[in-house]
Amino acid sequence: MDEFSGRVAVITGGASGIGLGLAEKCAAEGMTLVLADIEEAALAQASAGLRDAGATVSTQVCDVSQASHLESLADHAYSTHGGVHFVANNAGVVARHEPWGPIEDWEWVLGVDLWGVIYGVNTFVPRMLEAGEPGHIMNTASTAGLLAFPGIASYNVAKRGVVALSETMHHELAGTPLSVSVLCPGLVATKIGASERNRPGSTEVDPTTEGVLMPEVSEVLTPTEVADIVFDAIRNDVFWILPHEHYGHQALEQAQRRLTGGTPVMPHIDRGTS
Numbered sequence: 001m002d003e004f005s006g007r008v009a010v011i012t013g014g015a016s017g018i019g020l021g022l023a024e025k026c027a028a029e030g031m032t033l034v035l036a037d038i039e040e041a042a043l044a045q046a047s048a049g050l051r052d053a054g055a056t057v058s059t060q061v062c063d064v065s066q067a068s069h070l071e072s073l074a075d076h077a078y079s080t081h082g083g084v085h086f087v088a089n090n091a092g093v094v095a096r097h098e099p100w101g102p103i104e105d106w107e108w109v110l111g112v113d114l115w116g117v118i119y120g121v122n123t124f125v126p127r128m129l130e131a132g133e134p135g136h137i138m139n140t141a142s143t144a145g146l147l148a149f150p151g152i153a154s155y156n157v158a159k160r161g162v163v164a165l166s167e168t169m170h171h172e173l174a175g176t177p178l179s180v181s182v183l184c185p186g187l188v189a190t191k192i193g194a195s196e197r198n199r200p201g202s203t204e205v206d207p208t209t210e211g212v213l214m215p216e217v218s219e220v221l222t223p224t225e226v227a228d229i230v231f232d233a234i235r236n237d238v239f240w241i242l243p244h245e246h247y248g249h250q251a252l253e254q255a256q257r258r259l260t261g262g263t264p265v266m267p268h269i270d271r272g273t274s
């Protein structure tokens with residue numbers, strides 16, 4: 001996909017972080033926006049900012065772990081805007097827990113991070129194929145989709161699932177007007193560290209004002225930087241979007257260890273030298 005102006009973008013988790021960065025980039029490219037998020041107030045704030053900047057935006061409160069919510073989102077996008085050309089299956093949460101539990105953590109994280117993407121693909125791709133127009137699906141995984149970080153087993157499993165799904169889609173969309181990419185960032189300055197605010201039944205409130213809960217290490221990118229990288233990748237037909245190259249090298253090391261009988265790579269963030 002290399003024409004964006006006048007096309008329609010649907011972004012889940014569009015009220016914050018990487019999703020909002022993508023929304024701003026889509027708007028700058030002249031796209032019409034459909035923003036979906038579980039956080040109604042953040043959605044209203046994000047869409048107001050985008051409208052002030054001149055974008056055409058509609059919003060839908062949506063829990064991506066519910067298939068029916070994705071169906072409603074697609075119905076809304078097609079009936080309001082007449083088509084969909086770019087889908088970012090991006091909403092995500094993380095929970096810290098041991099691999100052996102609690103099971104509620106597993107269900108929540110897999111529900112949002114894996115089922116949310118599966119439902120997004122299941123809902124939008126058949127409609128986009130039927131429309132027959134050029135289009136792109138970008139699934140947000142993580143470096144955790146390539147390497148396993150201790151402490152976040154459910155996230156690692158969900159994100160590796162998103163990578164596998166995206167790879168499969170790449171093969172099966174060959175010869176159609178649709179393409180797919182998978183975004184595998186390292187640290188990005190967002191509210192992901194405050195994911196608990198979005199757990200069903202949670203009474204936690206957003207503890208941040210600007211929303212950045214990240215260690216001060218050199219690898220941290222802004223959502224704007226990531227969105228620029230994503231659009232460059234889509235324009236150049238790049239499937240693997242790795243904004244942090246050093247994880248690509250670690251993944252390569254992992255592949256070599258598989259051949260030589262080594263142990264799994266312990267992923268390491270780039271803390272910089274200064």
Ligand SMILES: NC(=O)c1ccc[n+]([C@@H]2O[C@H](COP(=O)([O-])OP(=O)(O)OC[C@H]3O[C@@H](n4cnc5c(N)ncnc54)[C@H](O)[C@@H]3O)[C@@H](O)[C@H]2O)c1
Nearest residue numbers: 013016017018038063064090091092142187188190191192
């Ligand atoms: N920030 C990072 O360092 C980083 C690194 C790799 C991958 N990611 C991935 O990027 C994606 C975006 O996260 P972010 O970092 O921008 O965090 P964020 O918390 O700033 O944004 C996530 C958005 O998803 C929404 N959301 C949460 N649960 C939802 C649900 N059930 N249904 C719909 N929306 C829901 C949140 O309200 C929020 O607006 C996630 O998939 C995350 O796993 C983030």
